[in-house]
Amino acid sequence: MNEFDNLSVSDEGMYVWLCQMARQIDAAIAIINPNKGYTIDFVNQLFLQTTGYDEDDVIGSTFSLLQGPLTDMLNENSIQESIKHGLTFKTSSFHYRKDGYAFWNEVRHLPMFNQQGILQYCVIIMKDVTDSMNIESLIELEREVYFSLETGHPLENVLRNICRSVEITFGKKCHCSIVLVDENDRMINIYGEMWRDLKKLDENILLMDIEDKSKINKPLIIKDLEQSVYHEAYRPIIEKYHLVSMWSQPILNTEGKTIGLFTMYFEQRAEPKTIEIKYMNRVAPIVTLALKYFDQKSAIRRLAFRDVASGLNNYERFKIILNDWAAEQSRGHLYIIEPGEYQKIIDLYGRQGGDEVLRQLANRIQNISTFGDSIIARYTHSAIIVATRLSLHEMNIPQFEGEQVLSEPYYIDGKEVYLTLKIGTSSFSSGINYIEAVRQADNALSSALKVTGSVIKNFNMGLIESVEQEMNILAHFTRALKNSEFFPMLQPKVNMVTGEIESFEALARWNSAELGFVSPMLFIPVAENTGNIYKVDLEIFKKVLQWQKQRQDAGMKLYQVSINILPSHFYNPAFVESSIALIESYNINPKFIKFEITESVELEDVLRAKKIIDELQRFGIETSIDDFGVGYSSLSYLQELPFKEIKIDKSFVDDLANPRMNAVIKTIIQLSDNLNMMSVAEGIETEAQHLELKRLGCQIGQGYYYYKPLPIQQINELLDNKIKISFSK
Numbered sequence: 241m242n243e244f245d246n247l248s249v250s251d252e253g254m255y256v257w258l259c260q261m262a263r264q265i266d267a268a269i270a271i272i273n274p275n276k277g278y279t280i281d282f283v284n285q286l287f288l289q290t291t292g293y294d295e296d297d298v299i300g301s302t303f304s305l306l307q308g309p310l311t312d313m314l315n316e317n318s319i320q321e322s323i324k325h326g327l328t329f330k331t332s333s334f335h336y337r338k339d340g341y342a343f344w345n346e347v348r349h350l351p352m353f354n355q356q357g358i359l360q361y362c363v364i365i366m367k368d369v370t371d372s373m374n375i376e377s378l379i380e381l382e383r384e385v386y387f388s389l390e391t392g393h394p395l396e397n398v399l400r401n402i403c404r405s406v407e408i409t410f411g412k413k414c415h416c417s418i419v420l421v422d423e424n425d426r427m428i429n430i431y432g433e434m435w436r437d438l439k440k441l442d443e444n445i446l447l448m449d450i451e452d453k454s455k456i457n458k459p460l461i462i463k464d465l466e467q468s469v470y471h472e473a474y475r476p477i478i479e480k481y482h483l484v485s486m487w488s489q490p491i492l493n494t495e496g497k498t499i500g501l502f503t504m505y506f507e508q509r510a511e512p513k514t515i516e517i518k519y520m521n522r523v524a525p526i527v528t529l530a531l532k533y534f535d536q537k538s539a540i541r542r543l544a545f546r547d548v549a550s551g552l553n554n555y556e557r558f559k560i561i562l563n564d565w566a567a568e569q570s571r572g573h574l575y576i577i578e579p580g581e582y583q584k585i586i587d588l589y590g591r592q593g594g595d596e597v598l599r600q601l602a603n604r605i606q607n608i609s610t611f612g613d614s615i616i617a618r619y620t621h622s623a624i625i626v627a628t629r630l631s632l633h634e635m636n637i638p639q640f641e642g643e644q645v646l647s648e649p650y651y652i653d654g655k656e657v658y659l660t661l662k663i664g665t666s667s668f669s670s671g672i673n674y675i676e677a678v679r680q681a682d683n684a685l686s687s688a689l690k691v692t693g694s695v696i697k698n699f700n701m702g703l704i705e706s707v708e709q710e711m712n713i714l715a716h717f718t719r720a721l722k723n724s725e726f727f728p729m730l731q732p733k734v735n736m737v738t739g740e741i742e743s744f745e746a747l748a749r750w751n752s753a754e755l756g757f758v759s760p761m762l763f764i765p766v767a768e769n770t771g772n773i774y775k776v777d778l779e780i781f782k783k784v785l786q787w788q789k790q791r792q793d794a795g796m797k798l799y800q801v802s803i804n805i806l807p808s809h810f811y812n813p814a815f816v817e818s819s820i821a822l823i824e825s826y827n828i829n830p831k832f833i834k835f836e837i838t839e840s841v842e843l844e845d846v847l848r849a850k851k852i853i854d855e856l857q858r859f860g861i862e863t864s865i866d867d868f869g870v871g872y873s874s875l876s877y878l879q880e881l882p883f884k885e886i887k888i889d890k891s892f893v894d895d896l897a898n899p900r901m902n903a904v905i906k907t908i909i910q911l912s913d914n915l916n917m918m919s920v921a922e923g924i925e926t927e928a929q930h931l932e933l934k935r936l937g938c939q940i941g942q943g944y945y946y947y948k949p950l951p952i953q954q955i956n957e958l959l960d961n962k963i964k965i966s967f968s969k
């Protein structure tokens with residue numbers, strides 16, 4: 241309600257009275273006549289001044305005359321509706337002067353009724369409130385800046401938002417940029433939507449003699465870029481963004497030294513009015529304060545948002561940025577990356593070793609060009625998390641950069657460490673929030689952790705099922721051990737030249753009373769993760785010894801049997817002693833037992849490994865290195881370890897036709913020969929593979945081509961019949 245509400249005067253004289261009043265009042269006024277199609281009948285002098293129009297332009301036209309490109313049309317429509325219905329209102333609208341300048345117009349409507357209550361005139365009272373609206377928007381912006389910095393948003397986001405906010409609230413369509421310089425006036429960085437293109441410009445041109453401007457401290461106004469000295473240097477962005485004018489304002493620090501430039505680029509010729517210069521003068525200090533505040537906060541923030549041990553961002557920081565991305569409806573991918581050897585690294589080099597490896601890993605990932613816009617943080621003590629706003633097919637990682645991360649050694653205390661990386665990925669978009677995406681990537685990681693070598697697993701629903709399956713296995717595992725449900729199958733190792741069975745490998749099998757047959761690929765990782773693998777190994781070991789004892793007692797020929805031992809078991813302090821004791825308790829010659837140790841980073845601890853191998857050897861037990869070629873492929877340390885046998889992994893055998901791989905296998909076979917090691921190829925399935933490996937000098941073969949793993953009963957029958965395979969030449 242205001243003082244004019246429900247004003248009603250006689251028809252006669254009303255118009256005259258209104259005009260007189262309008263001439264005297266200190267506000268811009270237009271009188272609209274509902275009986276003439278709501279056109280303007282009268283305006284006062286202040287109206288003409290405010291809008292820049294002549295009387296001839298205005299009289300007879302409608303109030304929509306003041307609308308322009310950035311006018312909010314919803315608001316305009318409600319203005320029209322209120323006028324037509326004779327309702328009083330007060331609103332602010334973005335209106336345009338005749339010369340194209342926009343201003344914030346505070347519009348009030350005063351309906352004039354005659355004695356019969358019929359609307360006779362609409363009095364529009366206007367006021368240019370641009371200045372106060374600008375101040376309001378800047379106050380709002382300043383608060384926003386502080387809030388963002390307070391809540392740990394990165395400076396780059398804050399500066400980008402300042403640009404964006406000015407672009408939205410400023411009266412003219414513009415693009416903004418903030419350039420920061422160091423104490424030597426060299427550019428540090430550029431922010432704003434055009435940063436990529438601006439970065440390509442000559443730095444000196446971009447900074448526009450910043451030295452001089454620091455003295456005059458006035459905005460540089462270029463009304464027509466085409467006609468300016470900058471037009472050649474700016475050509476690419478003038479053309480791309482159709483730029484005409486540019487205003488640039490130095491950003492000073494609290495000591496008055498120039499620390500950057502705030503620049504507005506216009507697609508139309510623009511010459512700043514006094515209030516616009518005032519506006520620019522107010523934006524620059526917001527940037528100054530943001531920088532100062534950021535500096536003050538950064539020490540505290542470093543603690544709050546850093547993982548102190550590794551120096552990486554912590555997960556809190558990661559969540560904040562992901563939240564920002566979610567607000568921007570970004571889509572992209574998450575990667576949770578864990579070195580397969582993390583635990584072993586801790587054992588060998590302590591916690592600092594683990595921190596160091598994650599830090600180096602994060603650095604290398606950050607250096608991959610396509611990961612430029614990503615955020616990397618420490619996720620758990622053993623994993624880092626990476627988010628990028630690229631889709632998987634955009635993630636074209638150059639081979640060289642990929643190899644830097646995967647194949648090149650990492651360094652701890654000056655020592656080389658090779659990593660295999662287990663990677664779980666998932667995607668996020670407006671449909672999937674990032675908390676869910678992190679959970680999914682975690683799930684994918686769990687499945688990646690079960691596979692040997694470097695592996696990347698994408699989340700899919702099947703993973704959920706496999707997690708359930710794993711829980712299920714775990715639940716039945718203890719009972720299985722008690723009920724002795726684990727038993728060995730034996731797979732012959734065959735002399736590739738003669739076709740004779742030379743020895744066997746014992747492979748664990750689990751026939752669960754509740755679950756049925758469970759693959760070792762499933763239960764071995766569960767057993768390992770729960771620290772139970774040695775119990776399975778022992779069970780298999782005992783059953784193998786029982787078999788040999790039976791054959792020995794029956795006076796039959798004994799064969800060497802390989803027992804699989806995971807490195808975690810191998811390094812157990814009691815391993816050697818208990819193995820020897822067990823073999824002795826069955827009274828079997830130790831030469832009939834071989835231990836297959838999976839190749840892994842632990843063997844890096846050459847001294848420790850050598851000591852164990854030597855002790856076993858002294859007692860008469862041979863050792864073999866299993867799955868050679870997967871992940872940690874280094875022949876260099878092998879020569880220091882007295883293994884008797886090297887087992888070339890199936891993945892190599894599968895790739896025999898590849899000339900590069902063929903050459904690698906040939907080298908491995910030759911080297912192992914030089915080192916007096918027996919070479920065994922695993923997973924031979926075809927005659928072609930058999931022939932090729934034989935040609936390359938491989939001595940022993942194992943695989944379905946010869947025999948599948950068989951139950952002991954069938955092995956006995958096989959040996960009784962003294963079956964010999966006849967090979968094609």
Ligand code: C2E
Binds near residue numbers: 759776923944945949
């Ligand atoms: P591994 O020691 O490398 O064993 C070779 C695997 O290749 C076995 O899988 C074997 O069945 C399979 N294999 C043999 N020939 C062929 C072939 O021609 N084609 C194909 N596709 N596969 C072939 P399995 O039995 O599933 O065992 C998987 C892994 O589980 C083993 O790999 C070993 O690392 C582990 N494992 C098995 N038994 C034990 C055990 O008693 N203790 C420990 N610690 N690990 C075991």
Ligand code: MG
Binds near residue numbers: 745866
């Ligand atoms: Mg094996």
Ligand code: MG
Binds near residue numbers: 866867887889890922
């Ligand atoms: Mg193997």
